[in-house]
Amino acid sequence: MTDFAKLFDYQPEIVSALTKSFKKKRLVHAYLFEGQKGTRKTDAAVYLSALLLCQSDNPPCGVCPNCLKAMNLSHGNIFIVEPENDVIKKDQIEALLHELSSTSLFDGSRIYIIKEAHLMNAAASNALLKFLEEPHPQHYLILLSTQPHLLLDTIKSRVQTFHFNPISKKKMTKNLTDKGIEKDIAYCLAHITSSEEEAEELIKSGEIIDIVALAKDIQKAKNKKQDLYLAFLNRGRFLFGEGILVSHHQMFFDVLTLIVREKIKSVHGDEELFFAECLKNVDKKIETPDELIRQLEVLNKYQERLKYHVNMELLYASMFLEF
Numbered sequence: 001m002t003d004f005a006k007l008f009d010y011q012p013e014i015v016s017a018l019t020k021s022f023k024k025k026r027l028v029h030a031y032l033f034e035g036q037k038g039t040r041k042t043d044a045a046v047y048l049s050a051l052l053l054c055q056s057d058n059p060p061c062g063v064c065p066n067c068l069k070a071m072n073l074s075h076g077n078i079f080i081v082e083p084e085n086d087v088i089k090k091d092q093i094e095a096l097l098h099e100l101s102s103t104s105l106f107d108g109s110r111i112y113i114i115k116e117a118h119l120m121n122a123a124a125s126n127a128l129l130k131f132l133e134e135p136h137p138q139h140y141l142i143l144l145s146t147q148p149h150l151l152l153d154t155i156k157s158r159v160q161t162f163h164f165n166p167i168s169k170k171k172m173t174k175n176l177t178d179k180g181i182e183k184d185i186a187y188c189l190a191h192i193t194s195s196e197e198e199a200e201e202l203i204k205s206g207e208i209i210d211i212v213a214l215a216k217d218i219q220k221a222k223n224k225k226q227d228l229y230l231a232f233l234n235r236g237r238f239l240f241g242e243g244i245l246v247s248h249h250q251m252f253f254d255v256l257t258l259i260v261r262e263k264i265k266s267v268h269g270d271e272e273l274f275f276a277e278c279l280k281n282v283d284k285k286i287e288t289p290d291e292l293i294r295q296l297e298v299l300n301k302y303q304e305r306l307k308y309h310v311n312m313e314l315l316y317a318s319m320f321l322e323f
C-alpha cells in the first residue's frame with residue numbers, strides 16, 4: 001500500500017505535470033520515469049494509474065475502490081513486469097503484449113509498468129518496440145529505470161521522459177530527524193543513501209549507529225592528541241566481526257569524510273554544524289584548512305583500497321598513522 005504524501009513531498013513538479021497533462025487530455029502513451037533508487041518512481045507510476053482509473057470527479061481521490069486497488073497494485077488493469085534474476089526476457093514482454101491484445105475484464109485504461117526497464121535484454125526490447133509503434137488509445141506504458149542510459153535509443157525516442165531528482169540531503173536529514181533519528185546519524189544517512197527506506201533499514205540493522213559513534217571517538221581522540229589507532233580499537237573491533245561487509249567500512253570512511261567536511265565548513269563559519277559535540281574542541285592551530293584537505297586525501301586514498309581484498313586491520317593501522 002502506498003500513499004501519495006511522500007510522492008508530493010519528493011516530486012511536486014512531476015505530480016503537477018502529470019496532473020495537468022491528464023486534465024488537458026494530453027497524456028502520452030509511454031513514459032520513462034528515471035532517477036536514483038528512492039526517488040519515488042514507482043509511487044509516481046501508481047499515481048498516474050490512479051489518475052487514469054479513479055471513479056471520482058476529482059482524480060485521484062485516493063479513497064474510491066479503483067484508487068485503493070491502484071494503490072495496492074491489485075487493480076486488474078495494472079500489469080507489472082519485474083526483472084527475474086536481473087533480466088527481463090522476451091517472454092515476459094510477450095506475455096504483456098498478449099494481455100494487451102486480449103479483452104479486458106474491466107473497463108477503462110490499462111497501465112503497464114516495467115520496473116528496472118534497462119534490464120530488458122535485446123529480444124525483450126525489440127518486442128516492446130512493437131507496442132511503442134502501435135499505441136492503443138487506452139493503454140499506457142510506464143518504464144521505470146535507475147540506469148536509463150542502458151535503454152535502446154529507439155525506445156527512448158518513443159517515450160516521454162521524466163527525470164526524478166533525489167530530494168536534497170538537507171530535506172532528507174530533516175525527514176529522518178522528524179522520525180526520531182538522532183541528528184548526526186540522520187545527516188550521515190542522508191549522505192550514504194538517496195532512499196529513505198534504505199536509511200531506515202540501515203538504522204534497524206544497527207551498525208550505522210556504532211559507526212557514527214566510532215568516527216566521533218576518532219575526532220575526540222584527535223582533539224586530545226591521543227593515539228588514533230588505539231581510539232579506533234577501543235570501540236571499533238566490531239568492524240572485524242562477523243556479518244561486517246565492505247559496505248560497512250565504506251560507511252565508516254563516508255562518516256569520517258563528513259566530519260572533516262564539517263570542520264572545513266566551520267572554518268568558513270557557515271551553515272548549521274553537525275557533530276557539534278566532537279567538533280567543539282578542535283585545535284584550529286593544527287587543523288588548518290590545508291591540514292583538513294590533507295585529511296580528506298588520506299581518507300580518499302584508503303577508501304579506494306577497500307575495493308581490493310585487503311587486510312582490514314593493517315589498512316586501519318596504517319591509515320590512522322597518516323590521518
Ligand SMILES: [Zn+2]
Pocket residue numbers: 053054055056059060061062063064065066067068
Ligand atoms: Zn479515486
